[in-house]
Amino acid sequence: MKYIIKFFLPILILILLNACASEGKKFTSEVTSPDKNIKVSFHLSAENQPFYVVNYKTEKVIDSSKMGFELKDAAPLSGDFRIVATDTASVNETWQPVWGEDAEVKNEYNELKLQLEETSALKRKINIIFKVYDDGIGFRYEFPKQENLNEVVITDENTEFNLTGNHKVWWIPGDWDIYEYLYQTTKFSEIDALKLYEPGTHLGQTYMPENAVNTPVTMKTEAGLYLSFHEADLTDYAGMTLAVDTTNHKMKSELVGNAENIKVKRQTPFETPWRTIQIAEKPGQLIESKLIVNLNDPNVVEDMSFFKPTKYTGIWWDMHIGTGNWDYAGANHAANTTYAKELIDFSAKHNINAMLVEGWNIGWEQWWDKKAKQVDFDFVTPYPDYDLQEVVRYGKSKGVALIMHHETSADVTGYEAQIDTAFALMKDLKIHAVKTGYVGSVIPEGEYHHGQFMVNHYQKVLEKGIENQVAINAHEPIKATGKRRTYPVAISREGVRGQEYNAWSDDGGNPPEHLTIVPFTRMLGGPVDYTPGIFNTSLKPYKENNQINTTLAHQLALYVVVYSPVQMVPDLIKNYEGHPAFQFIEDVGIDWQQSKVLDAEIGDFIVMARQEKQTGHWFLGAITDEQARTVTINFDFLEAGKNYTATIYKDAADAHYKTNPEAYEISSEDISNNSKLELMLAAGGGVAIAIKESNK
Amino acid sequence: MKYIIKFFLPILILILLNACASEGKKFTSEVTSPDKNIKVSFHLSAENQPFYVVNYKTEKVIDSSKMGFELKDAAPLSGDFRIVATDTASVNETWQPVWGEDAEVKNEYNELKLQLEETSALKRKINIIFKVYDDGIGFRYEFPKQENLNEVVITDENTEFNLTGNHKVWWIPGDWDIYEYLYQTTKFSEIDALKLYEPGTHLGQTYMPENAVNTPVTMKTEAGLYLSFHEADLTDYAGMTLAVDTTNHKMKSELVGNAENIKVKRQTPFETPWRTIQIAEKPGQLIESKLIVNLNDPNVVEDMSFFKPTKYTGIWWDMHIGTGNWDYAGANHAANTTYAKELIDFSAKHNINAMLVEGWNIGWEQWWDKKAKQVDFDFVTPYPDYDLQEVVRYGKSKGVALIMHHETSADVTGYEAQIDTAFALMKDLKIHAVKTGYVGSVIPEGEYHHGQFMVNHYQKVLEKGIENQVAINAHEPIKATGKRRTYPVAISREGVRGQEYNAWSDDGGNPPEHLTIVPFTRMLGGPVDYTPGIFNTSLKPYKENNQINTTLAHQLALYVVVYSPVQMVPDLIKNYEGHPAFQFIEDVGIDWQQSKVLDAEIGDFIVMARQEKQTGHWFLGAITDEQARTVTINFDFLEAGKNYTATIYKDAADAHYKTNPEAYEISSEDISNNSKLELMLAAGGGVAIAIKESNK
CATH class of the missing domain: 2.70.98.10 (Beta-galactosidase; Chain A, domain 5)
Known part of the structure; x- marks a missing residue:
């Protein structure tokens, strides 16, 4: 620094x-x-x-x-x-x-x-x-x-x-x-x-x-x-x-x-x-x-080399759409070694360098009901069908790091009692990131997630992270207030109505305008782990009464619109494998040189462009609310005198978030910094563009 | 059988x-x-x-x-x-x-x-x-x-x-x-x-x-x-x-x-x-x-399990566009271990199960000029920068088989003298396919490629193949006459003006109509190793005076239009990596349940559909000559009562094989056997469609 x-x-x-x-x-x-x-x-x-x-x-x-x-x-x-x-x-x-x-x-x-x-x-x-x-x-x-x-x-x-x-x-x-x-x-x-x-x-x-x-x-x-x-x-x-x-x-x-x-x-x-x-x-x-x-203090973590911004896959969406369970007692336990290795293979193939596994550790059977729960979470003991060491080893052999998962069910007393052991295990296995969760009401009773007690707890976890070289992605967190500057281990957090609501909420899910507001509200605090990129937006055949209220192109654009140094690639492997639009997710940057909002109106639409730090490639994401609209994109942010190829992932002409959400088109344009493109965004739609300097 | x-x-x-x-x-x-x-x-x-x-x-x-x-x-x-x-x-x-x-x-x-x-x-x-x-x-x-x-x-x-x-x-x-x-x-x-x-x-x-x-x-x-x-x-x-x-x-x-x-x-x-x-x-x-x-006899090869139809990458196109050389004496020897491993990694990542390496063995320095040549081809000794054993081992570890290469320069006397040693090496290394080449005039002098002597030589090589479990892909071959039925080791052959002419011929390359004729002429004999799929159709910056005279979508469609149980994926890695249209090449079948010509006029256009044996997926390829045209595709060949998703790779509205060949669009349609689609093929253009049963 x-x-x-x-x-x-x-x-x-x-x-x-x-x-x-x-x-x-x-x-x-x-x-x-x-x-x-x-x-x-x-x-x-x-x-x-x-x-x-x-x-x-x-x-x-x-x-x-x-x-x-x-x-x-x-x-x-x-x-x-x-x-x-x-x-x-x-x-x-x-x-x-x-x-x-x-x-x-x-x-x-x-x-x-x-x-x-x-x-x-x-x-x-x-x-x-x-x-x-x-x-x-x-x-x-x-x-x-x-x-x-x-x-x-x-x-x-x-x-x-x-x-x-x-x-x-x-x-x-x-x-x-x-x-x-x-x-x-x-x-x-x-x-x-x-x-x-x-x-x-x-x-x-x-x-x-x-x-x-x-x-x-x-x-x-x-x-x-x-x-x-x-x-x-x-x-x-x-x-x-x-x-x-x-x-x-x-x-x-x-x-x-x-x-x-x-x-x-x-x-x-x-x-x-x-x-x-x-x-x-x-x-x-x-x-x-x-x-x-x-307004935050400079970085106090001397060596942050253990963490690099990364996309990550995971065992997570299964639980939300019902194709897998967190707990082992029920059938269909998702966090098993075989599935984890499949995800590692998929990740390795698509240059995704990390994978999250939820539901790996004992305690999920009654985690929800605090009064009745008989098994406390244990942050070191895997279920019998999950070989943690082997998953870590296999992942390393493929260049895919495991992201640990700690669901505390907001039992902070219990978590703090085990936190040293839990972090020691990660240090031992060289696991450098953890997603924490705090679902439910706080233990000790009488404390709230956003009060001083919890603010201090979240801070304590960051300090454990620094001590053990583990980056923290907190769900049900305290809001982001820029502490990531001082503690870059605070890589991301939730604190927003995330993608998972689309899978099960009975209020119709997140409306198309949701992510046209989040960047101007929640995201002003800091990185958002929204988990974009669901391709099977209909959720069929898993969830007949739910759907993602955006088009597929809108989902792609979120990788640019929503900022986080960790971005999940959450959908089932089979929904990605073979899908040409997955190329955008494979390509899109995660570590940026610069970011620009090209055009926006809060709650209506947003057009963002970000330049990847390592490659200089640009990525553009635009999304709209329930209104279809045409956006004119001016590429004057590109370097003058250079030729670029823009690969455009857009809504098909007949796309609509309700009736035809997965209709997309991919095309390519030669552009320069003099170029302008008019692009039609469907209702609930979007456009994602990958821009690379042309080698011709 | x-x-x-x-x-x-x-x-x-x-x-x-x-x-x-x-x-x-x-x-x-x-x-x-x-x-x-x-x-x-x-x-x-x-x-x-x-x-x-x-x-x-x-x-x-x-x-x-x-x-x-x-x-x-x-x-x-x-x-x-x-x-x-x-x-x-x-x-x-x-x-x-x-x-x-x-x-x-x-x-x-x-x-x-x-x-x-x-x-x-x-x-x-x-x-x-x-x-x-x-x-x-x-x-x-x-x-x-x-x-x-x-x-x-x-x-x-x-x-x-x-x-x-x-x-x-x-x-x-x-x-x-x-x-x-x-x-x-x-x-x-x-x-x-x-x-x-x-x-x-x-x-x-x-x-x-x-x-x-x-x-x-x-x-x-x-x-x-x-x-x-x-x-x-x-x-x-x-x-x-x-x-x-x-x-x-x-x-x-x-x-x-x-x-x-x-x-x-x-x-x-x-x-x-x-x-x-x-x-x-x-x-x-x-x-x-x-x-x-x-009109050929039944299969005489009892165990053909060593050969499975496959796409293959290779060290080959480099030599044609000048980014690499066959010979070692010159600079830029392409067939080196490092490059071979890069191709293996790329192949493994994209479910391509084989890779060809040309120029791996000593003898290329003066192979062209028979009179002057001082080094005969040697079919067992690699150049110093190519570790054959290591490439085979590395490929196997990644599920990518090496395809051997034997350029004989039509010195059949020389080749036959070494053929047992050459095939023994392949048997020893469990290499199950070889591409042979017969460039130049035949030795012994007085014989011609298409005469009885050479017919018998090509046959002898098939027999060596059967003996050593090696499938043969002959270039500069005798024409295909259906012997593949009797000898399924005869997997493919050239015998056509191939893709490489586009890289260097001074007559403007293969015109757009070329592949609208080949299926009705050369291909009636049998599989054609045309090596389709060049994405950098402009050949810039390598070949300023040459180009591929088709659009990119036309190149994709060739994987369906042109039949071969081995199809090359020949372009440079960098032209594929990150290209959304590469998904089609990754997906397209290679082993077929059935094949149908939906519509065609020789020399004008052809629309083919083929169903993949293992998956039941359909793939459709349509190409046109220098005339843009609209084709109406009737999907009545699909099974009634089922829903399918068609991923369509087509020419962009402004695509043209001369001026804008790489302009493509990818989109998706829900279709059934009642569906019809009108698709515009650009001049020199095409369309490729991957059709999978929808899981919804």
């Missing part, structure tokens, strides 16, 4: 303000983005409460919004402040992620740090730091080491986001346990998360005390500006939902708590995650933004 | 005819095809010369045509005969080839055998046997064991084919050494083979004493009937060309001789090859006809 600090200018300005404050006058401090478009203003109110305002060009984006905390057995930390000092700094550096959407990341911002101190006798201190980028802002609170504030028990963080209009919002409910909801598209005033909250009806509804949304939550203003609210560097703190005040168009941080109504317990000094607001004139800029990773 | 003799009725009719003959009256004996459409009449003329006539329905196909021989140092054997006996028989059996276009072959015919004896003092005997099938006729001469005819030295066979019109003819010159000519399409009266005979200008012109054509030669009558003339079971005899009398629309057998002007030398008893005339109302019936194989 090499840092190029091009420009660093810390400016410390100490201003004695006591006189002003005592007169009840507002003091305003400002910081702008490097391009001057974004301006953040901080001020103390007449009551000496901290407020901030955000402007973009001439538009007010966030009106005066209060900041502060409620503490357990202590006075709130929200007013009666004076500004002790104001620090500003400017940074312009470039860093290289180990893996990611782009090989180089520019980190350029102006910083404003306010050191606040209560005027009361306790003189409790809190600092507020704003970093203002061209693509948005982040701010966090620092709780410095101080005499009268040692253990801090936060019962509420009251950070407000006071919107300036009744924006169009893409949102999911602020569930405390799971993010696996369909995105809703409503006016802000129409957000009604509790209406979607029907506990017990499905996995994705557990606990949500009020009308709130999970982040990233994305909006479009009347003026056409795009905003997305999220957090960065969520460490030893509770996840933040945003409670919505539909009348006043306000949001307020609502931290995920536990049964004791405690949100966060820390010792000073500590700092909160960054509260972030991405601001963009075009929706694609939200995706291209590096705000979230930039 | 299992024979089902359904019906066998030998009828021996002895008729004393001396009285009639002495009176100069003609005797006529007739035999008809089982369906009564074809009638062959035999008669002795007033001079007691044997004549035959062929009718199809009401049309006279062959008018009175003389039969007879000229012998060395003896009177001609052509007149003064009496009929000693007339035998008739009917056969209706079904046999199963080891491999072939169809898993079952019906062999149904009526036979007429005339026993002739000279009325002169020598009383030399000759029998003439006609077999009349629904799809054509064959006749041969038997020279029985007899007192006054022991050693027979034939200087001319005078079998006439007296045509009944100035037919349209698809022909190549009657060259005595090579068949590698472009097919000419002319009126019979316009045949001028000598005009194409420019010895020394290229490989394909060696020796041809008169205006003659090689067989199979195919014709279309004014009435629209299709005829093809050839021979079957060419054994220990000279190959037959047909001398053309353009004025009288007559052809006469002109056997290939040697420098001593001897055509055939045999001991009685012996029999000539069958002279064959295929007769069809539709051109496709010529291809579907089993006349040629039916």
Whole structure:
């Protein structure tokens, strides 16, 4: 990892303000983005409460919004402040992620740090730091080491986001346990998360005390500006939902708590995650933004050579469509040595370097029903028909690495008790990746997936990963907040309503628009393990009442549209073998030099292009919602003066996600950076293009 | 091999005819095809010369045509005969080839055998046997064991084919050494083979004493009937060309001789090859006809399990486009261990079970120039950079068998001296196939490729093959005459102007129509090792002045249109890897249950369908000449009541063999036996379709 600090200018300005404050006058401090478009203003109110305002060009984006905390057995930390000092700094550096959407990341911002101190006798201190980028802002609170504030028990963080209009919002409910909801598209005033909250009806509804949304939550203003609210560097703190005040168009941080109504317990000094607001004139800029990773610390893992971005096959989809079972007691146990070797052979043949096996270890018979379960998961003992060592050996001989699987059923107590043994086995067998799962309600009881306890657990697993050279792909995770920069072992995670819902959900599956929203919401947090690429979209003959609500070409395009350094190739071997369109999956890059959103409208369509790091090949993916549409693709991103061959995988003229989803066409075009192509996307359709420099 | 003799009725009719003959009256004996459409009449003329006539329905196909021989140092054997006996028989059996276009072959015919004896003092005997099938006729001469005819030295066979019109003819010159000519399409009266005979200008012109054509030669009558003339079971005899009398629309057998002007030398008893005339109302019936194989003896190879039909890659195309050399002395020796292993890996990955290596053995430095050559070919010693044993071992470990290569440069004396050693090496290494080559003029001098000496040599190699379990793919071979039935080791052969001409010939390469004629001419003899499937049809950047004169889809279709139990996959790995259309080559069958010509016009287009034996999958290939055209494909050959998925590899709308040959489209259709599809074939274009039963 090499840092190029091009420009660093810390400016410390100490201003004695006591006189002003005592007169009840507002003091305003400002910081702008490097391009001057974004301006953040901080001020103390007449009551000496901290407020901030955000402007973009001439538009007010966030009106005066209060900041502060409620503490357990202590006075709130929200007013009666004076500004002790104001620090500003400017940074312009470039860093290289180990893996990611782009090989180089520019980190350029102006910083404003306010050191606040209560005027009361306790003189409790809190600092507020704003970093203002061209693509948005982040701010966090620092709780410095101080005499009268040692253990801090936060019962509420009251950070407000006071919107300036009744924006169009893409949102999911602020569930405390799971993010696996369909995105809703409503006016802000129409957000009604509790209406979607029907506990017990499905996995994705557990606990949500009020009308709130999970982040990233994305909006479009009347003026056409795009905003997305999220957090960065969520460490030893509770996840933040945003409670919505539909009348006043306000949001307020609502931290995920536990049964004791405690949100966060820390010792000073500590700092909160960054509260972030991405601001963009075009929706694609939200995706291209590096705000979230930039607001995390640099990589601490010196040697990440054990992990390379990879596609992976797996024993997984079988269980969702019913051709195999996780558990051994039932018939049809999928995770057997024979099947694993078949997948290894298939993977080796198609340059797929990894394979996941779910259901390999004892404990699946009653994993779902915690009360009744008689067999706890064991993370080292395979079922009798699965020879773990042999699968690892065979895979290695073919260049296919095993991805381990740990389903914890959210029994974190049980998992942590076994975690050292479990990771030791992986270290011993040189298994360098694990998919973890946290289905069900958390043990210990009273904790929620998104609370501080679980945030710390997920962090602990990352640390075990670093210690044992194992990369982590967490399902039912805490949301991604850019920690992948600091801990590149955090390779991917779920935290989204994934492909598997299409196989069994009774609400019709994920609608065609689903993945035209996910990139602008969930994916702004980080890599998404969506598991695209189902070819048998009808799911026949396995699931008569379910189907994938996209065309086949749309499924291909997802390998470009959805970013993850691990992308599953999940369908049954027989649905891929012999299918000409599988060539795209075999070819498509997984490790990128650069990524561009060529065109998009949230919830309607998206056209992405990414350049493969090792080869320089470009791959383009475009998808549309339930509306067929024509997209014009301008290849001006290609290098001038070179000839390229574009292999185009598109919807057939009569394709339709409902009636004719698997109708595709593959063709080839000679193109250059002067080329434009008009391509028809069917309803629920897409197009995937592989672009290689022509050798002629 | 299992024979089902359904019906066998030998009828021996002895008729004393001396009285009639002495009176100069003609005797006529007739035999008809089982369906009564074809009638062959035999008669002795007033001079007691044997004549035959062929009718199809009401049309006279062959008018009175003389039969007879000229012998060395003896009177001609052509007149003064009496009929000693007339035998008739009917056969209706079904046999199963080891491999072939169809898993079952019906062999149904009526036979007429005339026993002739000279009325002169020598009383030399000759029998003439006609077999009349629904799809054509064959006749041969038997020279029985007899007192006054022991050693027979034939200087001319005078079998006439007296045509009944100035037919349209698809022909190549009657060259005595090579068949590698472009097919000419002319009126019979316009045949001028000598005009194409420019010895020394290229490989394909060696020796041809008169205006003659090689067989199979195919014709279309004014009435629209299709005829093809050839021979079957060419054994220990000279190959037959047909001398053309353009004025009288007559052809006469002109056997290939040697420098001593001897055509055939045999001991009685012996029999000539069958002279064959295929007769069809539709051109496709010529291809579907089993006349040629039916006129050969049953399989004599008990255990053919060592050979399975297979696609094969190889070190071969490199030499033709100049990216590699056969010889080691020059730079860039292609047949090295590393490259062979790359090809093995590629083959294994794509279910291709064999690989050919040319240029592996010492002797290539001056092989072309016989006078100057200092190093004879050695068929056991590899060049230093080629580890034969290791390549065989590595291939076996990956399921890819090596195909051996023996280029003899037509030094048959040299080859036969080494042949036991050469075959022993293959036996030792369990190499079960060899491609032989006979480029250049024959040693011993005075012999020609198509003469009796060479016919016997090619036969000897087949016998060595049987002895050592090695299948033979002969290049610069004697023509195929159905011997593959008797000797299934004769898996394929060249004997056609192959793909390689496109890489270097200065006459513009093979025109788009080439492969719309070959199936109706050369391919009627038997399997053709054309080596289809070049994807880089422009040959850029290797050959700026050459190109393949077909589209890419046309190349794919050739795997169905052209039959061979070994089909090469010849292009460079890099032109295949990652190309979606390569899926067709990976999928396309090689061992067939049945084959059908759906539609065709010779020289214009052909639509073939073949069903794979092991899987029941169907594959369809259609190609057109330089004219773009729309073909309507009726899928009524599929099983009723079943659903199929057709993966269609077709020309892009703007494809053209000259300007845009590699523009293709791949799509998929759900079809049944009620389906019809209209498909546009570009100029020089084609379409290839893989059809599998749908599992939905």
